[in-house]
Amino acid sequence: MSLGILRSRAISLASKRFLCTNAASASPPLPPPPSAASPSRWSFLKYALVGALTGGTVFAGYASYAYSLDEIEQKTRSLRESAKYTAGDGVTALDKFQGLLYSTAMTVPAKAVELYLDARRVIEEQVKSYTEPYTDKLLPDLLPQEQHVFTLVLDLNETLIHYIWTRDTGWQTFKRPGVDAFLEHLAQFYEIVVYTDEQNMFVDPVIERLDTKHCIRYRLSRPATKYQDGKHFRDLSKLNRNPGKVLYLSGHALESCLQPENCLPIKAWQQQDIDDTALLDFIPFLEFVARSSPPDIRPVLASYQGCDIPSEFIRRSKEHQRRMQEQKNRGRFWK
Amino acid sequence: MAYQTPDQDSGSDPKTPTRLYNPYKDLEVPIRNLYQLPTSPEYLFVEEARRKRRSWGENLTFYTGCGYLSGAVGGAASGLVGGVKSFESGDTAKLRVNRVLNSSGHAGRAWGNRLGVIGLLYAGIESGIEATRDTDDVWNSVAAGLGTGALYRAARGVRSAAVAGAVGGVVVGVAVTAKQALKRYVPI
Numbered sequence: 160m161s162l163g164i165l166r167s168r169a170i171s172l173a174s175k176r177f178l179c180t181n182a183a184s185a186s187p188p189l190p191p192p193p194s195a196a197s198p199s200r201w202s203f204l205k206y207a208l209v210g211a212l213t214g215g216t217v218f219a220g221y222a223s224y225a226y227s228l229d230e231i232e233q234k235t236r237s238l239r240e241s242a243k244y245t246a247g248d249g250v251t252a253l254d255k256f257q258g259l260l261y262s263t264a265m266t267v268p269a270k271a272v273e274l275y276l277d278a279r280r281v282i283e284e285q286v287k288s289y290t291e292p293y294t295d296k297l298l299p300d301l302l303p304q305e306q307h308v309f310t311l312v313l314d315l316n317e318t319l320i321h322y323i324w325t326r327d328t329g330w331q332t333f334k335r336p337g338v339d340a341f342l343e344h345l346a347q348f349y350e351i352v353v354y355t356d357e358q359n360m361f362v363d364p365v366i367e368r369l370d371t372k373h374c375i376r377y378r379l380s381r382p383a384t385k386y387q388d389g390k391h392f393r394d395l396s397k398l399n400r401n402p403g404k405v406l407y408l409s410g411h412a413l414e415s416c417l418q419p420e421n422c423l424p425i426k427a428w429q430q431q432d433i434d435d436t437a438l439l440d441f442i443p444f445l446e447f448v449a450r451s452s453p454p455d456i457r458p459v460l461a462s463y464q465g466c467d468i469p470s471e472f473i474r475r476s477k478e479h480q481r482r483m484q485e486q487k488n489r490g491r492f493w494k
Numbered sequence: 495m496a497y498q499t500p501d502q503d504s505g506s507d508p509k510t511p512t513r514l515y516n517p518y519k520d521l522e523v524p525i526r527n528l529y530q531l532p533t534s535p536e537y538l539f540v541e542e543a544r545r546k547r548r549s550w551g552e553n554l555t556f557y558t559g560c561g562y563l564s565g566a567v568g569g570a571a572s573g574l575v576g577g578v579k580s581f582e583s584g585d586t587a588k589l590r591v592n593r594v595l596n597s598s599g600h601a602g603r604a605w606g607n608r609l610g611v612i613g614l615l616y617a618g619i620e621s622g623i624e625a626t627r628d629t630d631d632v633w634n635s636v637a638a639g640l641g642t643g644a645l646y647r648a649a650r651g652v653r654s655a656a657v658a659g660a661v662g663g664v665v666v667g668v669a670v671t672a673k674q675a676l677k678r679y680v681p682i
Contacts, residue, residue: 330542
């Protein structure tokens with residue numbers, strides 16, 4: 160009975176459609192509808208799409224500027240989770256339909272956010288290969304019998320050498336006074352490393368000429384530095400050494416190092432300062448540090464903060480000798 | 495340590511004047527390490543120290559380029575003046591622009607080539623004289639100027655070459671003297 164009713168209803172619908180078709184073909188053709196509505200609709204859709212893309216681009220730019228990758232990933236976790244809807248048991252058909260509709264509506268923003276996160280992750284990893292040191296262990300491991308040895312990290316420009324360019328004579332590179340004696344004397348006590356922000360092709364010939372007695376063990380150049388805020392910083396934590404036994408000597412020590420507690424500021428040298436003796440003046444202090452071998456050099460350097468280290472060291476040595484002399488005199492008086 | 499070398503004076507160049515310096519002089523310790531310090535800037539690369547002036551190739555490029563450029567600019571300026579003077583009453587703007595451009599281009603190119611050739615000859619002759627005499631002073635420049643003038647006018651006859659040589663020598667002598675006076679009295 161029900162099937163018969165359905166069948167008859169379908170037949171009636173088909174015949175009605177057929178009759179309508181016949182009526183349309185029989186009557187004279189109507190003029191085409193006015194085409195003023197079509198351009199307005201397409202124009203509206205185009206402007207809406209352009210507006211959406213512009214808004215998305217502006218928002219992505221602001222997010223790139225204001226937030227880091229992890230922050231965006233954390234903030235948009237709930238949004239991306241809402242796109243995955245799983246119907247639980249006991250849910251009515253209406254609630255299931257609503258949930259499905261909501262997850263469908265949220266799929267496009269979630270996909271857009273995931274696309275943005277993937278693109279940004281790829282770009283940041285690409286940039287990091289330029290800005291970070293090329294490895295987390297810039298130096299090989301220390302030998303077991305040299306675990307007590309301090310590491311002396313030296314800068315190159317305006318610390319050991321200075322180079323200028325003049326129109327008359329082109330490039331000229333000058334050695335700081337006393338640099339040969341400095342390297343030769345301190346190679347007995349220290350592991351000497353040159354860590355500079357110059358390129359490899361500049362560092363290698365300079366050190367070959369500067370270090371004819373092979374006092375410098377390792378040379379690190381610009382790929383080993385950390386590029387941050389438009390400058391190349393030395394990251395002493397990547398040297399694979401005990402951070403309490405690393406000394407960084409540079410003419411621009413505090414503004415070119417990420418660990419200022421290990422820095423030894425020295426006066427920046429240029430070639431017209433021919434009476435400079437700063438390198439040789441550091442030899443007594445550095446020799447004393449190597450001989451006394453403190454377990455951590457950082458509090459020692461913190462006590463010298465803001466002072467000219469060689470002259471302050473000499474002053475403290477004199478005061479120490481005077482105090483020892485007073486104790487000796489007091490002992491003699493007591494006897 | 496791996497480098498147990500005895501501490502001794504650094505092996506500096508014996509020709510370099512040095513002075514002795516003791517960083518321990520304020521410390522009453524028995525260690526006495528005297529270091530030799532140079533009293534003039536010490537070069538790292540020997541070839542940079544040996545180089546005192548431009549090489550002959552750089553000199554050639556420098557003088558030829560400066561000569562051509564100054565000649566081109568000066569010639570273009572004089573051509574501009576000549577073009578403006580040769581305007582006629584019935585000329586249109588297009589004709590006037592064309593006249594100015596033709597005159598400037600022609601005079602600039604002619605004078606640029608002329609001074610470029612003079613610069614080339616001067617640099618070549620000066621480098622040759624310096625290589626021959628193995629010294630660098632004012633007389634090299636004056637002789638180069640004289641040779642340049644003579645060679646430039648050689649095709650026009652002996653008398654013209656002699657006059658041009660004399661003019662060249664005098665001009666270069668004046669230029670070198672002015673340069674030395676400028677370097678001495680004008681703080682740069």
